Structure formats: C-alpha cells, structure tokens
Amino acid sequence: MARIVTIDIRPECKAFEEEQIHVRIGSQSDTQFLQSVLDEFGAPDVVLDDGSHHHDDINVSFDYLHPRMARDGIYLAEDLNGGYWPQLGGGLRSPNNFINRCKGFVDEMHAAATLYGDEVVAETDITRTTSAIHFHDSVVVLEKTPYLNHTMMIIPPDDPGRA
Numbered sequence: 001m002a003r004i005v006t007i008d009i010r011p012e013c014k015a016f017e018e019e020q021i022h023v024r025i026g027s028q029s030d031t032q033f034l035q036s037v038l039d040e041f042g043a044p045d046v047v048l049d050d051g052s053h054h055h056d057d058i059n060v061s062f063d064y065l066h067p068r069m070a071r072d073g074i075y076l077a078e079d080l081n082g083g084y085w086p087q088l089g090g091g092l093r094s095p096n097n098f099i100n101r102c103k104g105f106v107d108e109m110h111a112a113a114t115l116y117g118d119e120v121v122a123e124t125d126i127t128r129t130t131s132a133i134h135f136h137d138s139v140v141v142l143e144k145t146p147y148l149n150h151t152m153m154i155i156p157p158d159d160p161g162r163a
C-alpha cells in the first residue's frame with residue numbers, strides 16, 4: 001500500500017487527509033520543517049515538487065531532500081517553465097533556474113568521463129548517486145541508483161584494450 005505524504009503551506013489542506021494520505025503544513029523552504037517530516041515518515045522513495053514554483057524554494061527543497069531520499073529514489077520537479085522568469089527567481093542564464101542546475105547535473109553525472117576530456121568536472125553527490133536525468137517540457141526527473149560505478153562504463157581513448 002502506498003503512503004503519500006504531502007506538504008503544503010496552507011492549513012486548509014489538512015482537510016484532504018485520508019488513510020493513505022498524510023498532510024503536513026509548512027513551507028518547502030523550511031529545512032527544519034522538512035526534517036520533521038523526514039523524522040516522522042522516513043526517507044521518501046519519490047519526491048514530487050509541485051509547490052510554490054519559485055526557484056529559490058525549488059532549490060532549497062532539492063538540496064535538502066535529494067541527498068536524504070532512498071538510494072534508488074526518484075525526484076521530480078514540475079512546472080519548471082517559471083525558471084525562465086525573474087519573478088519566480090529565474091532567468092535564461094540564471095544559476096538559480098533549476099533547469100540550468102539540472103543541465104549542470106548532466107555534466108556531474110558524467111564526471112568520470114571528463115577525466116579523459118579537455119576539462120575535468122569535479123565529482124559531486126550527483127555523480128555518486130544519479131544514473132538518469134530526464135528533461136520533459138517543464139519537468140525534470142532525476143533517478144538515483146545505489147549501484148553506480150561510472151568508471152566501469154568508461155573506455156579511455158588511449159586504453160590499449162579498446163576495441
């Protein structure tokens with residue numbers, strides 16, 4: 001049976017609680033509140049951010065929850081088109097635009113490959129945990145996997161054993 005834990009800043013959302021659906025009231029950018037939800041329910045398998053759509057909030061939630069979710073967890077953020085709008089904390093080239101951060105995560109996912117390139121990307125938590133990043137219109141999906149060993153996938157250009 002699925003257990004769905006939702007958070008919302010509006011207290012009236014409590015009315016939507018059911019046997020499988022838990023509602024906790026607080027802000028997605030309040031990390032103490034997020035921790036209280038993790039303490040109560042444990043590490044989430046799936047996180048879907050459909051909250052304020054302000055990229056300040058999207059980034060705080062991601063930075064806090066993504067490292068704390070299940071090792072094979074899936075993180076989705078939707079309605080990211082606002083990342084191009086300054087009024088939602090974004091902009092085409094803004095580093096706060098979560099879509100831009102996710103473009104950078106693609107390079108971090110391939111950090112081991114960059115060891116053989118012209119510029120090395122430092123290994124990060126994304127390198128160590130992420131096996132797939134899906135871009136849809138206004139939605140990004142990041143898949144974690146506990147079995148990552150990116151170096152096994154790399155055939156360096158000067159590897160004598162290369163076919």
Ligand SMILES: C[S@@+](CC[C@H](N)C(=O)[O-])C[C@H]1O[C@@H](n2cnc3c(N)ncnc32)[C@H](O)[C@@H]1O
Binds near residue numbers: 050051
């Ligand atoms: C686009 S609605 C989505 C609601 C729900 N996910 C659904 O699909 O019906 C966005 C929700 O985010 C809530 N919200 C706005 N700012 C928030 C914040 N900082 N933290 C948590 N929830 C927030 C709003 O109250 C609103 O209910």
